[in-house]
Amino acid sequence: AAHVIVVGNEKGGAGKSTVAMHLAVALMRMGKTVGAIDLDLRQRTFGRYLANRTQWCEKRGLDLPRPHEIILTPSTLRDLDLAEAEETDRFSDALSDLKTRCDFILIDAPGADTLYSRLAHASADTVITPVNDSFIDFDLLAEIDPETYQVGKPSLYSEMVWECRKQKAATQKRSIDWVVMRNRVSMLDARNKRRVGEGLKMLSQRIGFRLAPGFAERVIYRELFPLGLTLLDLTESGSTVTFTMSHVAARQELRDLLIVLKLPGLEG
């Protein structure tokens, strides 16, 4: 059965679309069939990234691996109850469709609390939450004591994931593997990095997520967006970007993340 991965974090700019794209390409390069749904209906960063990839392939006559994307539109009904019913149907149709033909389905959630986002979280096998190394981002997971940096009560996004977890357990009798990873980690940050790290460790035990190795801030994670490429595509894409120590390190970060995700059907 297809394994659904939702890349979610209500906080804007945590790196959801970046992680979604890199996981999609990594899985395809491991021989898997991948489905893609971009739930950021207006900005569609993930969808745009995939469209850039298709355009680059056509321009250069390349045959890079591409996921099966289903594009969802928002309901235009002015009555919210009817609009939500419409969106619920559209989402389940798209998901059933992709489940018939993909090993993995990558869903990029928006940086907002929308119905589509909740429907996705409640259908996830894995929720992966990238988070900036920052208490501004942490604030959506839990409160923190400003003097002791002890973790306080869970906050908005944690509550949302928990509600979706209960919903999934009730309807599908299955659990969600929630994995949190830091993203855009700076090389030049010691005290704040340690505090955020300790907060995440404390919180992981309290609200039930696993911690995965994260990604550093690296230009290679964002530089190739106009071409629709990732660092994993660089040997065959005809781009003029040369390999650097940062590329090698990024490749390792992506591999270490996949190892910790323990996705079904993958060997390490």
Add this chain to the structure above:
Amino acid sequence: AAHVIVVGNEKGGAGKSTVAMHLAVALMRMGKTVGAIDLDLRQRTFGRYLANRTQWCEKRGLDLPRPHEIILTPSTLRDLDLAEAEETDRFSDALSDLKTRCDFILIDAPGADTLYSRLAHASADTVITPVNDSFIDFDLLAEIDPETYQVGKPSLYSEMVWECRKQKAATQKRSIDWVVMRNRVSMLDARNKRRVGEGLKMLSQRIGFRLAPGFAERVIYRELFPLGLTLLDLTESGSTVTFTMSHVAARQELRDLLIVLKLPGLEG
């Protein structure tokens, strides 16, 4: 008359709340009365930052300058037309209220296209748009050619600002000063930084915004959130953070931004 500054960018995580907080504190420390409205109604990063500041003051018996904040709530009506009418009234009441008692009003817009966000943009004297040094962020301003990096047609957020500009010109016979600044700029990025910079320069002439000096990626811009402090508060806040070269540089970045903003009633 009060000068309204909207910190806007539909793209998540560009640094809106960070810039809003730092501008608010800078203006108060220049002796101005500042009003604050956080339009990110759910996450309320700016509102939370201000609440942390109030708590820290109470805990330490400090009297740090604080803005007058008005908290707006979303309409709960299920009919979108009625809900929008309600929100339109709430917004204009809040703005009129603050205009009677503030020199500057700082409005932190959400990373999404909401009615409140559009109402704010259409009432702005200055719109300041922070943007990451990335074509993923750039994509919400305009398209870019992946081979020549020539700027293409304007995209979602540019169109939104333009619609609000027209609305303001029609209703208030006044213009909006739109200023774009880069944020979280990496020290270790040459080619991508140059390309994004050239794209912004090209776009600024085409769609009518001014470019302001931006902020580098610095831990000091985010580390003090739990205390509700900014680097400008550090001499009196009782925090144990020591001054570093980065603090001095950040202070200069904030000053250079204020100079370019050319806000009324400020001497350089």
